[in-house]
Amino acid sequence: MPVAFAIHDLSADGSLVRIGNNLKDGISNGAIWALVALGYTMVYGIVELINFAHGEVFMIGSFIAFAAFGWLGLDLTTAIPLLILGLALTLLISAIASGALNGMIEKVGYRPLRDAPKLAPLITAVGFSFILQNVGVLWLGGSQVSVPDLIGSQNLLFEVGGIDITNGDALSILTTIPLVLGLTLFIDRARMGKAMRATAQDPDAARLMGIDVDKTISATFLIGGVMAGAAGLIYALYQTTIWFHQGFEAGLIAFTAAVMGGIGNLRGAVVGGLIIGCIQQISDNRIGPEWTPVIVFAFLVLVMLVRPRGLLGEETRQAG
Amino acid sequence: MSQRRSGLLAAGVAVVALSFGLAACGGSDDDGGGSGSGTGANEVSIYSSFPLQGASRPTGISLQNGVQLALEQAGNKAGGVDINFVPLDDSTAQAGEWTPEAESANAKKAVQDDSAVAYIGTYNSGAAAISIPILNEAGLAMLSPGNTAVGLTSDAPGADTGIGEPDIYYPTGERNYARIVPKDTVQGAALAGLMDEDGCTKVGVLNDNEVYGKGLAANVIDAGSKFDYEFADGGAIDTQAANFRSTAKDFASQGVDCFVFGGITASNAVQLYKDMGAAMPDAKLYGPDGVGDSDFAGGLPADVASRTKVTVPTLSQEAYGKEGAKFFKDYAAKFGEDENKIGPFAIYGYEAGKLILDVLDRAEDPTNRADVVKAMFDTKDRNSILGKYSIDENGDTTLTDYGVFDIKNGDLTFDEKISAKPST
Numbered sequence: 001m002p003v004a005f006a007i008h009d010l011s012a013d014g015s016l017v018r019i020g021n022n023l024k025d026g027i028s029n030g031a032i033w034a035l036v037a038l039g040y041t042m043v044y045g046i047v048e049l050i051n052f053a054h055g056e057v058f059m060i061g062s063f064i065a066f067a068a069f070g071w072l073g074l075d076l077t078t079a080i081p082l083l084i085l086g087l088a089l090t091l092l093i094s095a096i097a098s099g100a101l102n103g104m105i106e107k108v109g110y111r112p113l114r115d116a117p118k119l120a121p122l123i124t125a126v127g128f129s130f131i132l133q134n135v136g137v138l139w140l141g142g143s144q145v146s147v148p149d150l151i152g153s154q155n156l157l158f159e160v161g162g163i164d165i166t167n168g169d170a171l172s173i174l175t176t177i178p179l180v181l182g183l184t185l186f187i188d189r190a191r192m193g194k195a196m197r198a199t200a201q202d203p204d205a206a207r208l209m210g211i212d213v214d215k216t217i218s219a220t221f222l223i224g225g226v227m228a229g230a231a232g233l234i235y236a237l238y239q240t241t242i243w244f245h246q247g248f249e250a251g252l253i254a255f256t257a258a259v260m261g262g263i264g265n266l267r268g269a270v271v272g273g274l275i276i277g278c279i280q281q282i283s284d285n286r287i288g289p290e291w292t293p294v295i296v297f298a299f300l301v302l303v304m305l306v307r308p309r310g311l312l313g314e315e316t317r318q319a320g
Numbered sequence: 321m322s323q324r325r326s327g328l329l330a331a332g333v334a335v336v337a338l339s340f341g342l343a344a345c346g347g348s349d350d351d352g353g354g355s356g357s358g359t360g361a362n363e364v365s366i367y368s369s370f371p372l373q374g375a376s377r378p379t380g381i382s383l384q385n386g387v388q389l390a391l392e393q394a395g396n397k398a399g400g401v402d403i404n405f406v407p408l409d410d411s412t413a414q415a416g417e418w419t420p421e422a423e424s425a426n427a428k429k430a431v432q433d434d435s436a437v438a439y440i441g442t443y444n445s446g447a448a449a450i451s452i453p454i455l456n457e458a459g460l461a462m463l464s465p466g467n468t469a470v471g472l473t474s475d476a477p478g479a480d481t482g483i484g485e486p487d488i489y490y491p492t493g494e495r496n497y498a499r500i501v502p503k504d505t506v507q508g509a510a511l512a513g514l515m516d517e518d519g520c521t522k523v524g525v526l527n528d529n530e531v532y533g534k535g536l537a538a539n540v541i542d543a544g545s546k547f548d549y550e551f552a553d554g555g556a557i558d559t560q561a562a563n564f565r566s567t568a569k570d571f572a573s574q575g576v577d578c579f580v581f582g583g584i585t586a587s588n589a590v591q592l593y594k595d596m597g598a599a600m601p602d603a604k605l606y607g608p609d610g611v612g613d614s615d616f617a618g619g620l621p622a623d624v625a626s627r628t629k630v631t632v633p634t635l636s637q638e639a640y641g642k643e644g645a646k647f648f649k650d651y652a653a654k655f656g657e658d659e660n661k662i663g664p665f666a667i668y669g670y671e672a673g674k675l676i677l678d679v680l681d682r683a684e685d686p687t688n689r690a691d692v693v694k695a696m697f698d699t700k701d702r703n704s705i706l707g708k709y710s711i712d713e714n715g716d717t718t719l720t721d722y723g724v725f726d727i728k729n730g731d732l733t734f735d736e737k738i739s740a741k742p743s744t
Contacts, residue, residue, distance in 0.1 A: 133413075137373075142375065144619060239562055241590055284561070289526075289557045289558050292558050
């Protein structure tokens with residue numbers, strides 16, 4: 001799709017600025033979906049559970065970030081150095097709180113059902129999703145709530161070859177990259193990361209090798225929640241509007257991204273998130289916003305038909 | 321294993337579908353069937369159905385309060401019978417707005433109550449499209465203080481005649497629905513005229529693909545076709561989208577200098593206007609009564625709010641004279657609100673209550689549904705708080721005044737009156 005529109009732009013406008021802006025918007029939106037998708041893919045990879053509550057953990061992350069702005073006194077008049085410090089602190093608060101929430105859900109809701117039929121934790125996940133949605137309604141009401149535009153989300157930061165980079169784009173991309181790289185390194189090299197991979201491949205063998213499987217699974221939920229909390233803050237600053245229902249839509253898109261990229265594969269989740277972000281923006285700008293959901297899911301179906309394991313899907317306990 | 325995963329995914333989908341399905345099954349807990357004949361009792365029930373949760377809550381609450389105030393001021397009596405007021409909610413917390421399931425359940429509850437003679441509602445035209453046929457089959461009078469979609473009553477521009485509007489809503493062939501708010505041929509003409517006055521040259525239009533929003537967008541385009549400006553019709557939005565930046569940039573690249581949305585606040589309108597405002601820093605922004613509430617006005621950043629005008633079928637408080645002044649004072653006292661910040665639809669709720677009282681007074685038998693419907697359609701030259709009006713054979717009001725509101729300090733502030741002349 002981008003190639004077709006790039007050719008169109010070259011013939012019609014003689015430049016690639018328009019498609020460049022579409023892709024840039026797609027990457028900055030998709031980066032947020034990618035962070036949420038990581039939680040889905042990690043959890044599915046290790047316990048074969050579609051954690052339907054994950055989108056709502058992301059929503060709660062946004063709400064906590066919004067509350068933290070108030071606690072820390074961050075508003076449009078805050079000086080830039082204090083603002084940066086405050087936002088870093090907010091990131092920490094939101095990530096830790098969301099991680100703890102996801103960990104708590106695992107401990108209370110999923111761990112007791114570890115040996116139960118698969119449908120039991122699945123229904124529990126749906127239950128937690130509804131519970132958290134209602135927590136959101138009780139917390140900030142049923143309407144969209146405007147968040148102070150602390151970073152000037154749509155203000156131009158700089159321009160590269162006609163492509164406008166806004167403060168929101170910079171925040172989204174520059175926060176997501178280190179988080180994803182850090183997580184990838186953690187999974188690849190850290191002792192707990194290796195334990196996660198081992199548990200994902202064969203929990204019984206991992207247990208025989210001395211790995212504390214329950215602790216490893218808890219850590220997976222905690223890390224997924226941390227990513228969702230970080231995404232919640234970025235979403236709040238980027239969109240400047242939050243509401244209790246944002247997790248449902250984000251969860252749907254992020255889960256789609258995880259499946260498209262290859263469920264259980266971290267890089268796949270990121271790639272899936274970025275692809276969906278780009279498809280959404282191109283469709284909104286070129287075809288019409290009413291068609292966007294159709295196009296996104298049509299693309300997912302196409303990917304599944306060609307590569308049933310997803311774009312970067314590989315042999316895993318679940319997939320192979 | 322692929323099968324195993326597919327099975328798990330399918331099971332997940334089934335669980336979600338089942339959960340939503342069960343949620344949709346909530347229905348009436350009343351038994352019994354309605355009757356078109358008079359009950360002979362000395363008490364009748366008046367139902368109301370408005371969204372009391374989500375983004376439309378401020379409007380829904382002010383409409384319900386208005387009805388309640390009117391009925392209480394009359395001692396809950398009219399036409400020699402006592403009135404039992406039954407306020408219902410057609411929204412859910414999960415949806416954050418009205419839902420077809422809730423509205424359908426409300427209408428069925430009213431129909432199954434033998435003492436019910438009138439149903440005041442809805443605010444959302446899409447909700448009315450659900451309840452009108454249900455009430456129509458039971459011969460129950462429905463009076464809306466908020467619906468503006470054209471197709472609910474007529475086949476004038478803006479109606480979707482392709483699906484059979486308006487006859488599709490009246491399975492018995494008899495009319496039972498009336499409204500006291502001017503329909504969107506009037507509002508469309510008001511918005512189109514306003515944009516011409518403001519010097520727009522190219523107007524971007526989007527809608528939320530609902531009965532009200534889609535129809536209104538069509539009305540604006542229809543009424544605006546007689547002016548010199550052009551339209552860029554972007555069609556419908558995905559109301560669940562995280563943002564609308566690319567759509568806004570598309571409008572900006574087309575040279576759009578004015579924007580209007582056919583939709584309601586709950587359709588992600590705050591995010592939409594933020595994104596339009598950011599992508600087009602000099603554009604003028606317009607909204608219909610669907611966004612005429614405090615959630616929308618208070619949600620916009622100052623630079624966007626200062627460029628936004630909203631049309632609402634309400635005028636300044638002063639325009640309603642002494643009766644209006646008394647209403648605003650009484651309303652503020654009863655519901656503990658600031659007299660100057662009462663929602664624009666409260667007065668429509670009040671007049672809906674007053675009209676139903678009048679209808680019961682005039683009905684031959686106020687306990688008979690058919691007599692109540694007849695009396696509602698017999699409303700001619702009624703001197704009301706909104707001004708003198710009649711209900712025509714389609715159920716439409718003859719009122720045509722719209723107010724233009726600015727947004728100042730997060731509040732809707734009356735600016736001017738427009739007496740629009742619709743094309744049909």
